[in-house]
Amino acid sequence: MRVVARYLGAVACIAALGCGTAQARDWSVIKDSGTIIAATEGAFYPFNYFEGPKLTGFEVEVAEAVAKKLGLKLEWRVVAFDAQLAAIRQDRFDFAIASHGYTAERAKSVDFANPHYCTGGQIAAHKDGPLTVQALKGKTVGVQLATSYADNAKKIGDIGELKTYKADPEVFSALKAKKIDAWISDKWVIKGTLDKNPDSGIVAGEQVFVERVSMILRKNNKELMDQLNHGLAEIMKDGTYAALSQKYFKTDASCH
Ligand code: ARG
Numbered sequence: 001m002r003v004v005a006r007y008l009g010a011v012a013c014i015a016a017l018g019c020g021t022a023q024a025r026d027w028s029v030i031k032d033s034g035t036i037i038a039a040t041e042g043a044f045y046p047f048n049y050f051e052g053p054k055l056t057g058f059e060v061e062v063a064e065a066v067a068k069k070l071g072l073k074l075e076w077r078v079v080a081f082d083a084q085l086a087a088i089r090q091d092r093f094d095f096a097i098a099s100h101g102y103t104a105e106r107a108k109s110v111d112f113a114n115p116h117y118c119t120g121g122q123i124a125a126h127k128d129g130p131l132t133v134q135a136l137k138g139k140t141v142g143v144q145l146a147t148s149y150a151d152n153a154k155k156i157g158d159i160g161e162l163k164t165y166k167a168d169p170e171v172f173s174a175l176k177a178k179k180i181d182a183w184i185s186d187k188w189v190i191k192g193t194l195d196k197n198p199d200s201g202i203v204a205g206e207q208v209f210v211e212r213v214s215m216i217l218r219k220n221n222k223e224l225m226d227q228l229n230h231g232l233a234e235i236m237k238d239g240t241y242a243a244l245s246q247k248y249f250k251t252d253a254s255c256h
Pocket of ligand 1: 041042043044048081098099100101102144146147148149168186213
């Protein structure tokens with residue numbers, strides 16, 4: 001009897017979380033476990049960031065509201081942005097929500113849910129710095145590693161030098177210290193950062209491209225995809241999404 005119980009315990013443990021080993025989780029397994037595991041970065045204010053020890057932000061609250069609609073608890077994993085695509089393919093979490101804009105390149109290795117916001121990449125620089133694409137010619141531009149900003153900056157062509165950083169707060173520091181001439185990031189990240197640093201002398205410039213941002217998950221996990229899209233549709237229907245969008249952006253950030 002005791003042996004059987006122990007055996008069942010071990011099975012339950014593997015089914016729920018793989019007991020520390022990587023384990024692909026289908027919707028039925030997630031549902032039975034009662035907990036969905038999400039990854040984010042925690043350094044992309046106001047989308048995902050730390051307030052002291054607490055992970056919060058628009059995407060953190062959106063994901064928690066979606067999980068609630070699905071009747072699940074949500075457990076967070078904090079993963080460096082440039083490691084997330086590889087980590088998802090190793091099934092280290094069920095989905096990531098960290099402002100991934102849709103690109104055909106990314107779609108080769110992960111699936112994208114319906115977008116939870118639409119946005120644009122924008123230039124920021126010192127007041128007398130390069131604030132347009134044209135003015136970036138010959139200049140040193142800083143971006144976060146593995147982002148759509150890096151891809152789009154490369155396309156600009158005659159940029160002087162492209163410097164990549166692990167996270168956006170480091171790019172902002174480099175810009176403040178004039179180690180780079182310009183920063184390309186999300187327009188809301190730039191706004192949020194500049195609002196928090198009103199004396200930086202840095203301003204927002206031209207918008208460079210637009211993108212649709214989604215949760216990403218392991219390829220061909222159709223049931224989980226349907227559930228996440230369903231949860232997102234539900235919070236868009238019942239006003240939860242609208243309230244969060246107003247809270248963080250004072251406007252509707254959805255892809256309407
Ligand atoms: N939206 C950009 C992209 O798709 C940047 C996302 C960066 N996210 C983050 N959590 N730092 O690449």
